[in-house]
Amino acid sequence: MKIEPRTYDLNGRSLVFRSAEKEDAEMLLPYLKRVCGETRFLLREADECKDMTIEQEEAFINSHVENEKACLILAELDGEYVGNASFDVAGGSRRNSHRADIGIALYLDYTGMGIGKRLFALILETIEKCGFETAELTVVEGNNRAIHMYKTFGFMEVGRIPKANKYDDGTYAADIHMVKSLN
C-alpha cells in the first residue's frame, strides 16, 4: 500500500516520509549495502548484502506497494534519503494475517535526532489503519536506543532467543521479540 506523504519540521530542516516507488530501487541499493555494515543490530553482515541486485530491490518495493497489508516508507531530510521503515504480515497464512511485522533502520549519521520516533509513529498509525491486531518486531539485545523507543510506544518483551546472532568475531547476541496489542 502507499501512504500520503508527510512533512515535518525538524529543527528548521524538512523531514519527509513517503512511500517507496519501484524507481527508488537504484537509490536504495547502496543504502542497504552501507547500513548492513554500520551496525551489529541488523540481520546481515556487510558482505552478505553486496550481491543484492536492483531486480531484488524492485521486487521488495513492489511487494510492499501492491500488498494492501504491507508498506515501505522512506525518510528524507532536506531531500536526502536517510532511512526507512516497513511492515508486512508476520506469517504466511491466514491465521497469521492479523499480525504486522515491523522493520526500521536509519543511516547511523542520522540516528539520535528524533527521526526514528516520528517514523515509527507513522508506521504504527498505518498498521492500525490496516486493521492489524498486533504489531511485532525483533530487536538484538544491547540495542538500547531501539528497545527504549519500542517500550515508549507500548511494546513489551515476550521472549528471547539466546545466542540467536553469532558474529564473525565469535561473540553472540540474543534476539528479543517484542509485541504491542492494538485493540
Ligand SMILES: CC(C)(COP(=O)(O)OP(=O)(O)OC[C@H]1O[C@@H](n2cnc3c(N)ncnc32)[C@H](O)[C@@H]1OP(=O)(O)O)[C@@H](O)C(=O)NCCC(=O)NCCS
Ligand atoms: C533504532 C532507530 C530506528 C531509532 O531511531 P532514532 O532516530 O535514532 O531515535 P530517536 O532519536 O527518535 O530517539 C528515540 C528514543 O531513544 C532515546 N535514545 C537515544 N539514544 C539512546 C540510547 N543510547 N539508549 C537509550 N535510549 C536512547 C531517545 O531519547 C528517544 O527517546 P525519548 O523520545 O524518550 O526521548 C535508529 O537509531 C536506527 O535506525 N538504528 C540503527 C538500525 C537499528 O538498530 N534498527 C532497529 C533494528 S530492531
